[in-house]
Amino acid sequence: MSKRVSFQHSRRPSLSRVRGAVVAAGLGTSMVLGAGAAFAAGTTGAPGIANLISTGAADSVAAQAAAQGKAANAAKAERAAAEQAAAKKAATWKIPVGHYALSASFGSDGSRWAHKHSGQDFAVPIGTKVEAAHGGTVVKAGPNGGGDGPAYGNAVVIRHGNGTYSQYAHLSKIDVRIGQTVKTGQKIALSGNTGNSSGPHLHFEIRTTPNYGSAINPVSFLHKEGVTV
Structure with missing residues (x-):
């Protein structure tokens, strides 16, 4: 009898130690899990994973926005430059023929016209391409001087947008029609020797109206537009 009691008493400390170990293990697990939850939630006083992710995402979005803004500004500047170049080209005047020799000039006397010469003559072979000196709308085109x-x-x-008119005469062929819009440098005709002409050339005038009698010095006009004849 005494031996049995002694045996039971000797087992109780072992069970207590086991229960204590289990409880301690449970508490340890709770503490670890609790700490992990707190860390994941980004508790006050510690940066936390969420804060780090949030900061990194914000930086990435800001960098992307800056890059997109830079690209948009570059595209805008490129469009503006293209528009300026197009406007400059549209405003440009040019000589209506390529290779030429100057012959009769504005205001000179001659037996081929009743009054002072009303334009500038460019001596060129028949069939030389004649180009519009400036963009505008064709208001006359045909024989009999149009x-x-x-x-x-x-x-x-x-007719040009600045209130002036340009005339091209003695042509062998006309490639435009009345009412047609033409651009600077566009082919409009071929030079010839028609009308009152002593040899192949292009007669070129700048006028203040579409009609004969309103011509001004075309060379001086072109010089003011930055074109050297």
């Missing part, structure tokens, strides 16, 4: 008289032969008159 309506200005037979002395001009086949002729074209273009």
